[in-house]
Amino acid sequence: MSELNWKTCSSTYIHKGPWATLRSDKCEMPDGRIVEQYYVLEYPNWVNAVAITQDNKVLMVRQYRHAANLVSLEIPGGVIDGDEAPEAAMRRELLEETGYRFDDIELVSTVYANPSTANNKTFCYLAKGGKKVQGQSLDEHEELVVEEYTIAEVKQLLADNKIAQALHCTGLFYALMKLGEL
Structure with missing residues (x-):
């Protein structure tokens, strides 16, 4: 089975709030391809x-x-x-x-x-x-x-x-x- 995890190269915060935060990650996939913008919502647990x-x-x-x-x-x-x-x-x-x-x-x-x-x-x-x-x-x-x-x-x-x-x-x-x- 091949490695599935992506590597986060950098993160940029777009919005930080008490209930939700939005960031954009630049990621590298296992095969070397780059994902320029992957949006992630950060919420509290x-x-x-x-x-x-x-x-x-x-x-x-x-x-x-x-x-x-x-x-x-x-x-x-x-x-x-x-x-x-x-x-x-x-x-x-x-x-x-x-x-x-x-x-x-x-x-x-x-x-x-x-x-x-x-x-x-x-x-x-x-x-x-x-x-x-x-x-x-x-x-x-x-x-x-x-x-x-x-x-x-x-x-x-x-x-x-x-x-x-x-x-x-x-x-x-x-x-x-x-x-x-x-």
Whole structure:
């Protein structure tokens, strides 16, 4: 099998922002050909979780997603802040978005949203035994509604294509497999 990795010769930043950064890389392919401009979106890493309460309900959040002009039904999740550990970020996001604390949390997959154009990854967790300990503590531009579903209802939502966020479908797939539900 031939070597597949490209060599980055240089990088130029086009835009640097808090949520997305765009750079252009000049690359050399294994056979020596040069790619003059390969655009890469740099995003922070993300976390999400299939969060199951003590009474076996799956917590979902419904919120507006402006880029797609869509009210989206999702699992809780968000951005990892700086050098925050992924599991700590997930526990924080669960508490902020739902008001639930989870002692039992397990990484079930690590996936890339689109490795052809973006460099970040998403850590997907299964959180069990959630207890409501506080109200929501949302970010400035965050508005979301917490909803509870049975595992059977979540499986039906997936079957009916009612969960549009691909990374959240992926997290649900791995968590449902771990739970023996698929």
